[in-house]
Amino acid sequence: AQSVTQLGSHVSVSEGALVLLRCNYSSSVPPYLFWYVQYPNQGLQLLLKYTSAATLVKGINGFEAEFKKSETSFHLTKPSAHMSDAAEYFCAVRLGAGSYQLTFGKGTKLSVIP
Amino acid sequence: EADIYQTPRYLVIGTGKKITLECSQTMGHDKMYWYQQDPGMELHLIHYSYGVNSTEKGDLSSESTVSRIRTEHFPLTLESARPSHTSQYLCASSRAGGDNEQFFGPGTRLTVL
Numbered sequence: 341a342q343s344v345t346q347l348g349s350h351v352s353v354s355e356g357a358l359v360l361l362r363c364n365y366s367s368s369v370p371p372y373l374f375w376y377v378q379y380p381n382q383g384l385q386l387l388l389k390y391t392s393a394a395t396l397v398k399g400i401n402g403f404e405a406e407f408k409k410s411e412t413s414f415h416l417t418k419p420s421a422h423m424s425d426a427a428e429y430f431c432a433v434r435l436g437a438g439s440y441q442l443t444f445g446k447g448t449k450l451s452v453i454p
Numbered sequence: 455e456a457d458i459y460q461t462p463r464y465l466v467i468g469t470g471k472k473i474t475l476e477c478s479q480t481m482g483h484d485k486m487y488w489y490q491q492d493p494g495m496e497l498h499l500i501h502y503s504y505g506v507n508s509t510e511k512g513d514l515s516s517e518s519t520v521s522r523i524r525t526e527h528f529p530l531t532l533e534s535a536r537p538s539h540t541s542q543y544l545c546a547s548s549r550a551g552g553d554n555e556q557f558f559g560p561g562t563r564l565t566v567l
Contacts, residue, residue, distance in 0.1 A: 381563075383458075444497040447495075
């Protein structure tokens with residue numbers, strides 16, 4: 341079975357500060373990993389994905405994530421938070437190419453303080 | 455921007471009513487999905503389809519049903535809505551290939567009184 345754990349249901353950072361959102365997964369096979377962002381009253385939008393190529397993945401809006409197999413982690417970072425980054429962020433895992441289903445974490449709500 | 459649409463965006467109805475939530479995509483994706491999302495909780499897969507005339511139940515048990523008669527259309531139906539069905543319903547689609555991401559619609563927020 342696969343699962344995703346996002347540490348911290350709510351994270352607050354000051355504008356201009358580093359953003360770090362944590363995601364750990366459990367999977368018995370090499371996973372595909374995704375980060376999505378959800379703004380209020382909207383659907384999910386893909387930020388970035390890991391598909392077994394480079395372990396450091398760059399996404400949209402200045403976000404990046406690093407796949408660390410030894411730590412089973414895929415943490416999301418951004419060097420400098422912007423007010424527009426305030427949203428909910430979801431980490432998701434898919435078990436390899438034969439599976440199309442995603443397992444999502446419970447989400448982390450990011451607040452940015454002016 | 456993904457071309458996947460859901461209607462209605464918001465729906466408030468009384469108990470016992472039959473409702474259909476619409477989902478359409480113009481990307482030609484074979485795979486389509488319905489998720490249920492409650493505040494502070496992860497998305498739960500309730501139905502999925504890998505192509506026309508193919509539908510399967512997801513991990514979360516749901517009293518809803520789905521159909522897939524056309525590639526672009528994947529409606530979800532509740533025969534008799536109850537307050538326990540109050541939630542946000544998200545539709546998504548993807549291309550073949552496990553590394554392909556799912557594209558999400560804007561969601562339908564359903565309230566059953």
